[in-house]
Amino acid sequence: xxxxxxxxxxxxxxxxxxxxxxxxxxxxxxxxxxxxxxxxxxxxxxxxxxxxxxxxxxxxxxxxxxxxxxxxxxxxxxxxxxxxxxxxxxxxxxxxxxxxxxxxxxxxxxxxxxxxxxxxxxxxxxxxxxxxxxxxxxxxxxxxxxxxxxxxxxxxxxxxxxxxxxxxxxxxxxxxxxxxxxxxxxxxxxxxxxxxxxxxxxxxxxxxxxxxxxxxxxxxxxxxxxxxxxxxxxxxxxxxxxxxxxxxxxxxxxxxxxxxxxxxxxxxxxxxxxxxxxxxxxxxxxxxxxxxxxxxxxxxxxxxxxxxxxxxxxxxxxxxxxxxxxxxxxx
Amino acid sequence: xxxxxxxxxxxxxxxxxxxxxxxxxxxxxxxxxxxxxxxxxxxxxxxxxxxxxxxxxxxxxxxxxxxxxxxxxxxxxxxxxxxxxxxxxxxxxxxxxxxxxxxxxxxxxxxxxxxxxxxxxxxxxxxxxxxxxxxxxxxxxxxxxxxxxxxxxxxxxxxxxxxxxxxxxxxxxxxxxxxxxxxxxxxxxxxxxxxxxxxxxxxxxxxxxxxxxxxxxxxxxxxxxxxxxxxxxxxxxxxxxxxxxxxxxxxxxxxxxxxxxxxxxxxxxxxxxxxxxxxxxxxxxxxxxxxxxxxxxxxxxxxxxxxxxxxxxxxxxxxxxxxx
Numbered sequence: 086x087x088x089x090x091x092x093x094x095x096x097x098x099x100x101x102x103x104x105x106x107x108x109x110x111x112x113x114x115x116x117x118x119x120x121x122x123x124x125x126x127x128x129x130x131x132x133x134x135x136x137x138x139x140x141x142x143x144x145x146x147x148x149x150x151x152x153x154x155x156x157x158x159x160x161x162x163x164x165x166x167x168x169x170x171x172x173x174x175x176x177x178x179x180x181x182x183x184x185x186x187x188x189x190x191x192x193x194x195x196x197x198x199x200x201x202x203x204x205x206x207x208x209x210x211x212x213x214x215x216x217x218x219x220x221x222x223x224x225x226x227x228x229x230x231x232x233x234x235x236x237x238x239x240x241x242x243x244x245x246x247x248x249x250x251x252x253x254x255x256x257x258x259x260x261x262x263x264x265x266x267x268x269x270x271x272x273x274x275x276x277x278x279x280x281x282x283x284x285x286x287x288x289x290x291x292x293x294x295x296x297x298x299x300x301x302x303x304x305x306x307x308x309x310x311x312x313x314x315x316x317x318x319x320x321x322x323x324x325x326x327x328x329x330x331x332x333x334x335x336x337x338x339x340x341x342x343x344x345x346x347x348x349x350x351x352x353x354x355x356x357x358x359x360x361x362x363x364x365x366x367x368x369x370x371x372x373x374x375x376x377x378x379x380x381x382x383x384x385x386x387x388x389x390x391x392x393x394x395x396x397x398x399x400x401x402x403x404x405x406x407x408x409x410x411x412x413x414x415x416x
Numbered sequence: 417x418x419x420x421x422x423x424x425x426x427x428x429x430x431x432x433x434x435x436x437x438x439x440x441x442x443x444x445x446x447x448x449x450x451x452x453x454x455x456x457x458x459x460x461x462x463x464x465x466x467x468x469x470x471x472x473x474x475x476x477x478x479x480x481x482x483x484x485x486x487x488x489x490x491x492x493x494x495x496x497x498x499x500x501x502x503x504x505x506x507x508x509x510x511x512x513x514x515x516x517x518x519x520x521x522x523x524x525x526x527x528x529x530x531x532x533x534x535x536x537x538x539x540x541x542x543x544x545x546x547x548x549x550x551x552x553x554x555x556x557x558x559x560x561x562x563x564x565x566x567x568x569x570x571x572x573x574x575x576x577x578x579x580x581x582x583x584x585x586x587x588x589x590x591x592x593x594x595x596x597x598x599x600x601x602x603x604x605x606x607x608x609x610x611x612x613x614x615x616x617x618x619x620x621x622x623x624x625x626x627x628x629x630x631x632x633x634x635x636x637x638x639x640x641x642x643x644x645x646x647x648x649x650x651x652x653x654x655x656x657x658x659x660x661x662x663x664x665x666x667x668x669x670x671x672x673x674x675x676x677x678x679x680x681x682x683x684x685x686x687x688x689x690x691x692x693x694x695x696x697x698x699x700x701x702x703x704x705x706x707x708x709x710x711x712x713x714x715x716x717x718x719x720x721x722x723x724x725x726x727x728x729x730x731x732x733x734x735x736x737x738x739x740x
Contacts, residue, residue, distance in 0.1 A: 133654075135549065135556040164657060259707065288706040292655070293557075293648040298459035302700040305452040319557050323648040330572050346559055355649070412555075 121380045122153040126181040130172050132189045134161045136319065137344035138364055139187060140412055142211060145368020146185065150375065166193050173197045176206070183207040183375050188215045190260035202386035207378045209371055212362070213262035218389050221374035225340075225362040226393040227263055231270020233396065234314050234338055234360065239278055241336045242311035250281045253303055253313035255296055255324050256288040263316055264288065271314070284310065293323030300327035304335075312336035318347045318359055325355030342367075343397070348409035351401050362394040365410050370394070425672035425724040426684050432720055433691040440698040447701060454579060460693035461585035462640050467667040467685040468592045469636035474668055475596070476629045477609040477677025478533035482522060482541030483637050483664065485656035489548030490514040491641035492558045492651040499561040508567075512638050518544055519634030523627030537630075545656040553653065560649040571647030581643045588636060593682040601625055610678030667692060670717060672724075691720075 127150060131139035147157045160176070162169035166189045176184055177200055184206055188194055195217040198208050202219060212224030242248035254271065256264040275281050285303040289296035296315065304310060304327060315321035318341035328335045336357045341347050343361030351359055370392040377390070399408050441448040466483060473480045494511030498504060518540065525536040549556075560568070573580045595602040604625045607615045616622045645651040671688030673680030695716060699709045 133556070135554075137555065137557075140555065164654060259705070285700075285703050287700065287703065290706065292658075293650055293652060294462075294644060294655070297648050298455075298696070299700055301455045301459060302452070302697055305449070305455050306446050306701050319650075319652075322559070322650050326572060326648050349559075 118380065119153065121382075122150075122155050122376075124154070124156075125183075125379055126156045126158070127183045127185065127375060128158045128160060128176055128181045129185045129187075130160050130162065130169055130176070131187040132162070132169070133164045134159060135163075137346070137412065138212070138342045141342055141344070141364035141410070142185075142187075142368045142371065144412065145365050146372050146375075149369060149372035153376075155375075155379075164189075166190070170194060170197060173201060177201050177204045180204060180206060183209060183378065185209045185211055185371055185375075186215075186219075187211050188213045188262060190258065191216045191262050191265055192260065199386075205385055207375070207385050209374050211371055212367065214266075215262070218391075220378060220383075220385060220388060221371070221390045221392075223367050223370035223374060223392045224394060225263075225396065227266035228270040228273070229393070230340070230360060230362075230396060231267035231272075232274050233270075233398075234267075234340075235271045235274035235278075237338060237358070237398070238312050238314065238336075239274070239281060242281065243278065244280050248311040249309055251284050251307055251309060251311050252281060253285040253300070253307075253310055254283060254287070255299065255313065255315035255321065256286070257291045257316045257320065259288050267316060289320055289323070291317055291320050293320050293326075295323070296320050297323035297327045300324045301330070304328065304331045304333060308333060310335050312338070312357075315339045315356070317341055318344075318350065318356070321356055322350060325350065329355070343399070343409050345409045345411045348399065348404060351399060351404060354401070357400065359399045361397045361399055361409070363397065363410075367394050423727050425670075425720070426680075426687055428723050428727070429670055429672065429691050429720050430687045432716070433687065433694055436691070436694050436698065440694065440701075444698060444701050447698065452697070452701075454577075454582060456693045456697040457582050457585070457690075458579045459697065460689050461579075461581040462644050463663060463667055463692065464585045464685060464689040465588045465636060465640040465643065466664045467671075467689055468588050468682060469633040469640070470664050470668045471671075471673055471680065471682065471685045472592065472596075472605065472636075473533075473629050473633050474665075474673050474675060475609045475677060475680060476605040476626065477612065478526060478626065478629060479537060479665070479675065480522070480630060480633045481534065481537040481661055482518065482544055483537075483633055484658075484661040485541040485544045485548075486515050486518045486634050487637040487641035487644070488651060488653040488656045489544050489552065490518075490638055491645045492653045493548060493552040495558040495560060495564065495645060495651055496553045498563045499558070501563075504563060504566065511641075512635070515634035515638040516631055519631035520627060522634075523630035526630065527623040527626035541656065541661070545653065548653060556654050557650055557652045560645060560651075564646070567642070568646050568649070571643050571645065581647060584639065584643055588639065589682050589686060592685075596681055601628060605629060606678055608677075663692070666717065670720060691716075 129143055143159055150157055160172040162172055170193060173194060184201055186194060188210060195215045198215060198217050198219050201208050208219035209221035210219055214222050238252050240246060242250055242252055244250050258264060284307045287299045289299055312335055315324050318339045321339040328337060338358040339356045340360040342364035347359045350356060374390055446452060469483055470480060490511045493514060494507045497507040522537055522540045525531050526533045570580055575583060604620045607620055608622055608625055612622055667688040668685060671684030673684045695713055
């Protein structure tokens with residue numbers, strides 16, 4: 086008898102628990118999570134839309150935040166720093182909840198970003214940091230990147246490894262974070278290696294045509310150039326064209342967001358290596374910082390989060406399918 | 417005394433270019449090699465081709481600020497069409513058609529609506545860039561698709577050791593010179609530039625010739641674009657927003673073609689282009705920073721213009737109405 090009772094009790098308990106399973110239990114953090122995003126507005130101020138990096142970031146941030154009910158807008162200054170500064174100034178008055186800024190150089194927006202934070206707006210910087218640190222930064226660690234690239238060049242070109250030590254550097258705009266910080270990184274390593282000789286260090290203004298003519302001239306002077314680094318894959322299409330035309334073998338390392346065009350160019354031997362900072366992952370990092378800020382609600386400017394993007398050195402040999410991304414799949 | 421030596425601006429610039437060349441040849445080993453000289457001309461050949469287009473318009477007392485926008489957008493559109501599977505020939509024809517149409521519209525605005533060229537072309541340039549960016553292409557940079565393999569030689573090939581862009585520059589110069597000298601409408605351009613009213617009284621069809629001027633400039637722009645796109649395997653339409661068009665005007669004015677029209681020819685463009693080429697090449701060899709290069713470049717250009725003003729001062733006889 087006792088056994089039957091016990092059995093019944095077990096059956097009853099089981100059925101209650103299965104009933105509870107069928108109804109489900111509410112996630113205790115869920116309602117608060119969605120409430121944190123209700124009616125929020127995020128504005129992206131890139132250097133310009135219309136190229137792989139900014140289009141990729143915008144698509145990624147939008148797809149992460151819009152399902153949460155966040156309104157995402159873009160103010161496109163189209164390569165005009167003044168227009169960008171104006172956009173941020175008017176945003177300070179409009180007071181969106183967060184601004185995502187892509188700095189054209191380390192100085193121009195620094196003071197405005199501080200003002201935006203003081204006005205109660207979260208400011209997240211993407212890929213190129215200004216001299217002023219804000220609530221969030223997601224992007225490449227350019228100093229570290231410069232050091233790794235310098236070491237890679239030493240591997241390939243140092244006389245100890247069978248090269249002649251002659252390398253060239255093709256910068257973008259001198260004042261851009263990608264150029265200024267990376268030069269520091271390159272210098273950190275190369276200054277300890279006097280056998281490495283920088284025969285040319287020029288800025289091509291992010292322009293493939295300028296990069297092409299600079300490299301053509303450099304190769305005339307130094308036909309035995311061993312390798313070098315360029316600061317953007319889109320610009321280095323020009324550098325690569327000059328190298329290919331000369332028929333010389335130069336180990337050229339370039340860098341970018343890892344767009345499919347970069348992988349295609351590796352396959353076509355336009356350059357030898359691409360250092361990718363993976364734009365879709367950066368977009369995810371930006372969205373994550375924003376989500377964290379909106380949920381924890383610190384005072385703007387009170388916390389500083391830096392998320393450095395993992396870097397991948399892609400070559401023709403180690404390239405796997407899907408190593409690069411296309412905008413079509415991100416939209 | 418100086419007048420007797422007939423020191424025109426063209427000659428001053430030529431002398432300056434030769435002095436620089438001599439200076440670089442002595443101080444920079446490897447400057448005077450045939451390979452480097454070819455690379456030098458090659459690096460400015462697109463600038464030179466665009467200079468000829470601009471010269472044709474400026475000689476006819478106009479100016480074409482939409483030139484670079486037309487070049488960039490038409491080629492970017494062509495590459496985009498190619499990437500989407502359109503046959504090469506048709507894509508090229510459509511690009512060429514785009515240039516022609518833009519030129520005709522600009523010409524119509526200048527000749528018939530009588531908007532001053534500087535405003536009409538400034539507006540057209542912005543419009544063409546915006547229109548192309550919004551309706552014709554999706555990204556600023558369009559890469560050369562594999563379908564265009566067969567035309568890559570235009571920008572990166574060589575014939576008998578001479579890079580094709582240099583040959584194209586030479587060809588456009590030759591055609592331009594012949595056109596201005598021997599073709600009736602070419603001579604009309606100069607007449608109109610010198611004195612439009614007199615040209616009209618003389619029975620020259622002034623308005624149609626002006627339209628033709630801008631159409632020609634668009635066509636030459638397409639050729640320059642073709643060289644650019646095939647030499648760097650991509651087209652970046654951001655160049656339309658850059659100061660490139662002012663470099664082109666600079667080459668023209670520096671060579672001695674007055675903005676008031678009616679003066680100068682192809683030779684002036686060649687001289688202006690070569691001076692810029694020698695400067696850039698020498699400074700790149702010396703590994704001078706880009707920003708400093710720009711400063712030195714502008715100083716030398718200013719020097720050339722000041723020298724011209726001192727040696728050939730403007731007076732009532734030489735000054736023309738409509739001089740900018």
